[in-house]
Amino acid sequence: MTGLLQDGAMPAGPLLSVDALCVQFDLPGAKATLKAVDGVSFEIGRGEIFGLIGESGSGKSSVARAIMRLAPIAAGAITLAGTRLDQLQGRELRRHRRRVQMVFQDSSDSLDPRMTVRQAIAEPLRMQDAPPADAGGLVASLIQRVGLDESHLDRKPHTLSGGQKQRVNIARALALSPELLVCDEAVSALDVSVQAGIINLLLSLQQELGISVLFISHDLGVVAHLADRVGVMYLGRLAEVASAEALTSRPRHPYTEALLAAEPEPRPSTHRAARPPLIAGEVPSAANPPSGCRFRTRCRYVRERCAAEQPPLRPVDGGGLVACHFAEELVLEGRRA
Amino acid sequence: MSGGGVLRNWLLSDGRSRLAASFLLAVAILAIAAPLVARYSPTAQNAMPFTGISWDHWLGTDDLGRDVWARLVYGARASLLAAFIAVGIAVGIGVPIGLVAGFRGGWVDAVLMRIVDTFLSFPGIILAIAITAVLGSGLMNAMVAVGIVFSPSIARLMRGQVLVTRERGYVEAAVSFGSPSWWIVVRHIVPNAIQPVVIQATFMLGLAVLAEASLSFVGLGVQYPNPSFGVMLRSAAQFTSLNPGGVYPPGLAIALLVLAFNALGDSLRDVLSPATSTRRRIGRRANRRPAPNPEPNGASPRDN
Amino acid sequence: MLLGRLAALVPTVLLASFVVFMLIQLAPGDPSITLAGENATAERIEEIRRSLGLDRSLIEQYLTWLSHAVRGDLGKSIITQESIAAAIGRTLPITLQLVFGALVVAIVFGVIAGVASARRADTATDAVIASVSSAGAAMPSFWLGLVLVSIFALGLDWLPATGFVSLAADPVRALRHLVLPSVALGAVGAAEIARQLRGVLIEILASDYIRTLRAKGLSESRIVWIHALRGAAVPLVTIIGLQVSRLLGATVVVEAVFGIQGIGTLVVSAANNRDYYVVEGVVVVMALIVILVNFAVDVSYRISDPRIR
Numbered sequence A: 001m002t003g004l005l006q007d008g009a010m011p012a013g014p015l016l017s018v019d020a021l022c023v024q025f026d027l028p029g030a031k032a033t034l035k036a037v038d039g040v041s042f043e044i045g046r047g048e049i050f051g052l053i054g055e056s057g058s059g060k061s062s063v064a065r066a067i068m069r070l071a072p073i074a075a076g077a078i079t080l081a082g083t084r085l086d087q088l089q090g091r092e093l094r095r096h097r098r099r100v101q102m103v104f105q106d107s108s109d110s111l112d113p114r115m116t117v118r119q120a121i122a123e124p125l126r127m128q129d130a131p132p133a134d135a136g137g138l139v140a141s142l143i144q145r146v147g148l149d150e151s152h153l154d155r156k157p158h159t160l161s162g163g164q165k166q167r168v169n170i171a172r173a174l175a176l177s178p179e180l181l182v183c184d185e186a187v188s189a190l191d192v193s194v195q196a197g198i199i200n201l202l203l204s205l206q207q208e209l210g211i212s213v214l215f216i217s218h219d220l221g222v223v224a225h226l227a228d229r230v231g232v233m234y235l236g237r238l239a240e241v242a243s244a245e246a247l248t249s250r251p252r253h254p255y256t257e258a259l260l261a262a263e264p265e266p267r268p269s270t271h272r273a274a275r276p277p278l279i280a281g282e283v284p285s286a287a288n289p290p291s292g293c294r295f296r297t298r299c300r301y302v303r304e305r306c307a308a309e310q311p312p313l314r315p316v317d318g319g320g321l322v323a324c325h326f327a328e329e330l331v332l333e334g335r336r337a
Numbered sequence B: 001m002s003g004g005g006v007l008r009n010w011l012l013s014d015g016r017s018r019l020a021a022s023f024l025l026a027v028a029i030l031a032i033a034a035p036l037v038a039r040y041s042p043t044a045q046n047a048m049p050f051t052g053i054s055w056d057h058w059l060g061t062d063d064l065g066r067d068v069w070a071r072l073v074y075g076a077r078a079s080l081l082a083a084f085i086a087v088g089i090a091v092g093i094g095v096p097i098g099l100v101a102g103f104r105g106g107w108v109d110a111v112l113m114r115i116v117d118t119f120l121s122f123p124g125i126i127l128a129i130a131i132t133a134v135l136g137s138g139l140m141n142a143m144v145a146v147g148i149v150f151s152p153s154i155a156r157l158m159r160g161q162v163l164v165t166r167e168r169g170y171v172e173a174a175v176s177f178g179s180p181s182w183w184i185v186v187r188h189i190v191p192n193a194i195q196p197v198v199i200q201a202t203f204m205l206g207l208a209v210l211a212e213a214s215l216s217f218v219g220l221g222v223q224y225p226n227p228s229f230g231v232m233l234r235s236a237a238q239f240t241s242l243n244p245g246g247v248y249p250p251g252l253a254i255a256l257l258v259l260a261f262n263a264l265g266d267s268l269r270d271v272l273s274p275a276t277s278t279r280r281r282i283g284r285r286a287n288r289r290p291a292p293n294p295e296p297n298g299a300s301p302r303d304n
Numbered sequence C: 001m002l003l004g005r006l007a008a009l010v011p012t013v014l015l016a017s018f019v020v021f022m023l024i025q026l027a028p029g030d031p032s033i034t035l036a037g038e039n040a041t042a043e044r045i046e047e048i049r050r051s052l053g054l055d056r057s058l059i060e061q062y063l064t065w066l067s068h069a070v071r072g073d074l075g076k077s078i079i080t081q082e083s084i085a086a087a088i089g090r091t092l093p094i095t096l097q098l099v100f101g102a103l104v105v106a107i108v109f110g111v112i113a114g115v116a117s118a119r120r121a122d123t124a125t126d127a128v129i130a131s132v133s134s135a136g137a138a139m140p141s142f143w144l145g146l147v148l149v150s151i152f153a154l155g156l157d158w159l160p161a162t163g164f165v166s167l168a169a170d171p172v173r174a175l176r177h178l179v180l181p182s183v184a185l186g187a188v189g190a191a192e193i194a195r196q197l198r199g200v201l202i203e204i205l206a207s208d209y210i211r212t213l214r215a216k217g218l219s220e221s222r223i224v225w226i227h228a229l230r231g232a233a234v235p236l237v238t239i240i241g242l243q244v245s246r247l248l249g250a251t252v253v254v255e256a257v258f259g260i261q262g263i264g265t266l267v268v269s270a271a272n273n274r275d276y277y278v279v280e281g282v283v284v285v286m287a288l289i290v291i292l293v294n295f296a297v298d299v300s301y302r303i304s305d306p307r308i309r
Helices: A060-067 A090-099 A117-127 A135-145 A162-174 A192-209 A220-226 A244-249 A254-261 A304-308 B003-012 B015-032 B068-104 B106-120 B124-135 B139-166 B169-176 B181-193 B195-217 B229-238 B244-272 C002-025 C031-036 C042-052 C058-070 C084-119 C124-138 C141-155 C171-205 C208-215 C220-231 C233-258 C263-272 C276-304
Strands: A016-026 A033-044 A049-053 A075-080 A100-103 A180-184 A212-217 A229-234 A237-243
Touching: A016 A060, A033 A060, A033 A075, A033 A237, A049 A060, A049 A192, A049 A220, A060 A180, A060 A212, A090 A100, A090 A117, A100 A162, A100 B169, A117 A135, A117 A162, A117 B181, A135 A162, A162 A180, A162 A192, A180 A192, A192 A212, A192 A220, A212 A220, A220 A244, A229 A244, A229 A254, A237 A244, A237 A254, B015 B068, B015 B244, B068 B106, B068 B139, B068 B181, B068 B195, B068 B229, B068 B244, B106 B139, B106 C002, B124 B139, B124 B195, B124 C002, B124 C233, B124 C263, B124 C276, B139 B181, B139 B195, B169 B181, B181 B195, B195 B229, B195 B244, B195 C141, B195 C233, B229 B244, B229 C141, B244 C124, B244 C141, C002 C058, C002 C276, C084 C124, C084 C171, C084 C220, C084 C233, C084 C263, C084 C276, C124 C171, C141 C171, C141 C233, C171 C208, C171 C220, C171 C233, C208 C220, C220 C233, C233 C263, C233 C276, C263 C276
Parallel strands: A049 A212, A049 A229, A100 A180, A180 A212
Antiparallel strands: A016 A033, A016 A075, A229 A237
């Protein structure tokens, strides 16, 4: 469908390019503004699954919503294969919306309870200037593509399980053949066993359709399994960007190391090595972030320079990007085998 | 739930609503078939006044020798018609206002709600009287007045629902695939916001019957010689000393109609949101109906 | 701070009076023609128009009316030439006594019934009270009035059927005249109060706070009447406030039944006679009363629950 050229090779250049994106919200009452996203830049290649992780308040959802033009963009640029998404308005905007589609966290809330599955999946098709000739056939193929069958088409959402509803959401998101699929905590509300099914579905979609995916989550385990490359966000900025394999085995940012260490270990307690907690304290208020490096208040490697100067996101050897003054010096522990 | 399912559940699920629905159906049939059911014309003064119940005049006659049963049946016509007109107008005015105010928000919302609240500061009947004074008396004018008086609360209700519905995920999803605003409003917002309005409208049908009776009682509604429950009460009131029983037929008719509409409204509310049921089940606690459970029936083996 | 909230009412009152004024303007007919009488010349009519200020723009007319109104001058009745303010001043106190009587009936019976049904929730008593309440709420107040008259006044001759005596003039006779109309007016209110209070009390009686009091050994009556009711005070006051607006309307018809010359009768005859300025004056005064009552309810919230500040 999308993204693949005739001979199966990818066209050159990234599909999505986010440049110094800033998203801010006015706080009610006080005159302060909350900078949910403060200068985030990254790229997603064609046919690539890019994971974006962070804790609550890191701004990852705001990044997704900004790309979807569902949140106001205060500064920065978002470019999708040459088109500046952030500058589109009105009808132009509506026309380009089909190129980026989203799957939301709350699978129930995303579906109109009064519509059948068939109507829900077909709805985006009606928004096009020229609806496809065989909408019914397209809907049928979509529902099968996501692992459900045609008997589900005439049911209402409240008769479906969480996993099934999320598959319907994915089918609907694919209806317009988007180039980029944004999944905002799409599996977080599902049971672990159900999550696996959805993740495998996304992987197979990437393979067959060549679709790019921006996968947002707080669960590093899930993201590491699914994504090609991963970005780690903290308080509105990117801490590290690397391939999934590199991130988990050789993290370059203290925050990434701490996230990895905090993962529950699937081992009996007698076989677990005792480890001191690597991360202390609570996430500072996003409305009033620490000066310099935002992670410095919880970082075990903190030094003077960290309070004075904000570290830029810069390339390091090994191919990734890190925002830490001491990335070259620190030897951080990755996931245990 | 599908529309048909809701309707069936609503009307037949509970003994009380079955009773109410049958009663209303009976009244409607009587009202429509009035010429067939009543032997005399409601305005013909061709008998002795205040004759008691007899085979000839099932409920006797009134002060001008008119058949009470005939007046009751034709009066039911007027009252039911009046109720539906008034509520129709209330919904026709209130829903669009609430929709625009809720969907647009901002200053449009503020201005509209200010106006709506102003109308709510007047006691209902007083405002209806004022509007009738301006429009002139008569059933239609009186019911337009009642409709206008009822519309602010419908507007408020609709607005509140729209505000909630606007925040739902499926609305955002619809925006994300480039849906124009009008589509979102028509396809997503209105169907999901309208439920409480329908419930309120059902209750208002009863209130409208009361309102018509009140206005006609003071001479502003249905005019001589046409019958309505209020008009009948008006003449019965003048002659209570001579005919104390005269107030009962129209009064009971009004009360029963209102009770029926209230019962249907309660029932509808229970059907649409069983969690807030106010139904009292004496000694039947064990038989409480379970809330509809989103259980997937026969999950496909390919699922999950 | 209280003054600030009071001042915020002013725009509401102004808006209400403006709406009424505009409404009356829609009325057909030209009062100057009526006043001029038969065989009036065009000049005479024009003269009267000018004297009534009808030749000026609507906004000007409204402002003129407003400037008179705040000084207490609501104009004159087209029909009787009586000062409208005087007519209202004459009839309003009568209506207010009636409304007060109805409130007493509604609150007393409503609270008793509400408490009783909450304490015996889901029992036969509750069911009986519930049925009586919904029946009471369904019947028109004026019909209840007619029934009461027919039974107690005409049938048993215990109480007078019509007429009114001011409480100020002769309290005993006044009360006799007030009983039936108050019951007729107040019954619906009692039913409403009972129903709402029941719901609120059931929740309160199930709360941890009440459970603690029971564990401490307080008698059930004390718990219900003193502590639980205090918790229900806020919603109760709200309901009572709402009742006032409803009562002001319902009194119109009840006055007709009992032949009481209150403000309701005034506005009804004015409406029947197309005496627009009287209707206008009454509606504005009613709105003012309702707005003030809502304000009082609002203030009482702040007094009883400091959190709402």
